[in-house]
Amino acid sequence: MKRKIYLKMKTLAEARELFLQKFFSLCTGEEEIDCREAAGRITAHPVSARFSSPSFHGAAMDGLAVHAQDTFHASDDSPVTLDIAGGQAVPINTGHPLPRDKDAVIMIENVLMSADQGQGVIRAPVYPWQHVRKAGEDIVATELLFPTNHRIAPADLGALLTAGCPTVRVRKRPRLTIIPTGSELVNLERDDQEVPPGKTVESNSAVLAALGRQAGAEVTVSPLVADDYENIKKYLVQAVDSPTDLVVINAGSSAGSADYTVQIIEELGEVLVHGVTIMPGKPTILGAIKGKPVVGNPGYPVSAIISFEQFVLPLLAAMQGTEPEEPMQLTAQLAKDLPSRAGMEEFRRMITGRIDDHFVTVPLKKGAGAITTLTRANSILRIPAGSEGLARNTEVQVELLRPRGQIEKTILCIGSHDLTLELLHDFLKKSNPSFPLCSTHVGSLGGILAIREGMAHIAGSHLLDPESGEYNTSYLKRYLKDQKVTLITLVYRQQGFMVRPGNPKKILDVHDLVRKDVTFINRQAGSGTRVLLDYELAKAGLAADSIAGYDYEEYTHMAVAVSVLSGKADAGLGILAAARALKLDFVPVTEERYDLVIPSRFLDLPMIRQLLHIINRDDFKKAAEAMGGYSTRETGQVRV
């Protein structure tokens, strides 16, 4: 173990410039392939037409082929009779070649045929070349069909075949080798396989391989290599010497005691960059061995992806004579203050949705280790290195990870956490794949405040009014008096103490929490569960500061359950479904009502209508009750 020192730290722009410049000329070779397999590939040369299309003058309509001069005198007053039997006019179908002596087509709709089809009467002339697809009208032999570096689209295959080019020279797919390293990692192959304690599943190579393939690369993933200098070196040499265009080694790219990558690349070749001022993604190494690009890619899953996207994807594109597609952007209003470290360009994962006539964007957690911040995000906010953060309500540009149409239909759900929201998400997506439900958990009060600020469509809330014993309504009156909102019950649910199986500390009610041998794990202030705890403590005449762990807060029922399961705490207040999910024991405290707060102006949005429709469906209620601790006896009831 040593201090982390990055001797070749660069900004993103510097690092990219350095890297791409060095390897820009490394275009992969070319190959000739059947154009029917060429959709998505990139032309290595200009492609010119071999045939004209049409290759002949052909009928553009079904009708009679004629010499236009023969029709010039036709009118309503003096119809002209064309001799079909004698060949003056020739029946012709669309697409068929015009006889040599004909130069126009009369639409069949404009011909009165004789009974034996031997004659046709017309009442209007046609001009020369009318309804004729002239030879070369679409494509002229020798003309440029596609320039070099053109990405071939499905429709392009039509032009290639029509123009006589059934094969096409395209860039070869670049070959990418990924070497996963890490003594703490194990491969996971089976659905019933367990992971030894202290070990983590190796997952980055699968993600990077999929990203590489999506970018057109042929990907090889090496076996998982333990953190051992000689061993990693051996695999790296093997990879560089294999027929590959680009090697990515993941991870060991930092400067910790078991981070050998930088020394190995230094020993075998050259380190261009070590450390980039981006977050996540700082511990990135860009280097070269025997003229081949070698990237030391960071180990945290989000860092690995962002570093790969910033350096590997542009190089893979350049090798194929193209550039990565720029992400779609849109302007959104930032829902929270967002502090950021000056000197680092930050990639924050965001959930963006449309509220009224503008977009709102909500940050997810920062952690580079949390892959779900990326799988749940639908957008990325890049905070420039010069910024120390952004204030709430700032207009920001976010880069979209999903089609804009889906962002527009996203339901922003902020507030208290409940497991039936996951169920709702699944039912919604099953009923209409374009309606995503994105939840962030900030507690009941946080949700109500987000509704007040116009930052969410719906908020889950279970705030008990200690005076009246009623749920939610008094809070709406206090905080949402300026807008018309609808309050709809989602479920009743059991709250109680979650304890380890067998209840080893014998926690039976709220009085046990103040015992010296009991450590508690709390929910954050403003959460309905916290309000409930404080209510129960007050009822029992107990002081909060007499409870060990009262100040340790988590944001979800499941996080509280994990704290108990892992031994960090002995008890936490939460819902039965969470205890059951992690096989904890549960000591009931009370049943409470969990409602959805929805500004009434949103009730007619298609996705909200669909959501309310689902809540009232029997299959949804049945599935909710099956989770345990839920009653749907008043589900769907409108309270306010």
Next chain:
Amino acid sequence: MKRKIYLKMKTLAEARELFLQKFFSLCTGEEEIDCREAAGRITAHPVSARFSSPSFHGAAMDGLAVHAQDTFHASDDSPVTLDIAGGQAVPINTGHPLPRDKDAVIMIENVLMSADQGQGVIRAPVYPWQHVRKAGEDIVATELLFPTNHRIAPADLGALLTAGCPTVRVRKRPRLTIIPTGSELVNLERDDQEVPPGKTVESNSAVLAALGRQAGAEVTVSPLVADDYENIKKYLVQAVDSPTDLVVINAGSSAGSADYTVQIIEELGEVLVHGVTIMPGKPTILGAIKGKPVVGNPGYPVSAIISFEQFVLPLLAAMQGTEPEEPMQLTAQLAKDLPSRAGMEEFRRMITGRIDDHFVTVPLKKGAGAITTLTRANSILRIPAGSEGLARNTEVQVELLRPRGQIEKTILCIGSHDLTLELLHDFLKKSNPSFPLCSTHVGSLGGILAIREGMAHIAGSHLLDPESGEYNTSYLKRYLKDQKVTLITLVYRQQGFMVRPGNPKKILDVHDLVRKDVTFINRQAGSGTRVLLDYELAKAGLAADSIAGYDYEEYTHMAVAVSVLSGKADAGLGILAAARALKLDFVPVTEERYDLVIPSRFLDLPMIRQLLHIINRDDFKKAAEAMGGYSTRETGQVRV
């Protein structure tokens, strides 16, 4: 041959509703696959986490694992020494599990280590759980990772593996069978294969197969079937009876004498729709045989694609529990009047680009037979059925066929046609794949007027001033006096008469054009070539109306060359390079200058700078001269 009667004509919306409703429940089955192969696939069920992640409390930093209480008294004034040798503090690397009795990590940067690494001195406390990635922080076992109908992205593989789900149940790929039909068609397999006269290359099946695969389908293409009722029926029965989910028969979907598809589907099953009020794409059949969807897809290449996109792609998506991605749209100013047939929804292929602070969109030709209208287009304008057309300068919404970033960098080139523009296009794209050059040919004067109206970035022009003998400058003074433009010479080029090989009609100069046995093919009014012809006629004292074919106009040199080659005309005026491309003979008339007109405010746009850079490069000049009839002696010279 009979009149075309569509008995079951529907609007697009009606037809789609009818079709999707009928087959909506036809979800394809599901299969369990390795999640490493699952990127792009759609979940068939909700996926829940089997493991928490992290599965243990682990170090989030390299440093020392400690019990936080041991550090509480550390400060600058009274540093605390931690006993590493005795286990009070334990060196730990990022990602590794925290020892059972430890609850925080001190960053290595904040520790002063003793020489033997047996002790570490700290000057600040850490709080409990600082720099610890707590178990379940990212994923809690049992939580919903992905709902049903979720399209799996590369990052999602990380979540699946980490959460212990190496296999995943996804929707099976729908199986699509395409039957190409048409007696006039031939398959093209080899690059040197010729096509018999009157025959056309079958290309639609390749395009539709590629579109189908892009939409996730497994595609089978049947052998090419001749237009014969029993034969088509046999293949259709075979296809429906095979393990397929959807059959597309292309074409024969119209109502001509050889269009059997509708009768065959009627005989074997049910026709839901015949004829849709869209253009292109009208002759579409939607039907069902033995409960399977069968689509009769029109034969013209653009019609085939648009019909497929409107009906087959949404069904393929629905079968997989998803929806087609909505195309990106933008608002653009229409560059031309666009008449349209009321009662038909029209899909016009457009070239869109950015001029100053707005987008401009230029229509390509209408013809459904011209595949290049789709391969050259970067956008589609949908004109609603209710409209009789749109006026120039109207703001319209166009749907993008290319990434918006590329549209923004598109060079709109309108004006005279010259073959070196194709060369320029290739050089430009080779130097920077994001800079497309889109040319439309409206003649020199048309180009200058487009520049005046702010509808183009550059215009090619070779307008001779008969008074002064100068090129272009007097026209700029007349038409572009209100803006500052730059005139740059692209090439000098030979203009002359293109005639069939051997010059059978012995055309030696302009006097031969008035001969009774000679038919001419002209260029459109406003083109520089037309101005040149009229100048030559005036010089020779010849009257335009004494020339047969003076009124038959084409818009490009190549179209004129094709007219001569195909025998439609005996001579046309054009450039040597066009004659040479089609192996015609060439009778020189004069050498002329061909310039680019560029509003000076565009000279600093990156793509225009790149274009001017290329024009001045030797390799470009060399390639231009190699085309024949070009001199680059003043290429790149600024005239005005």
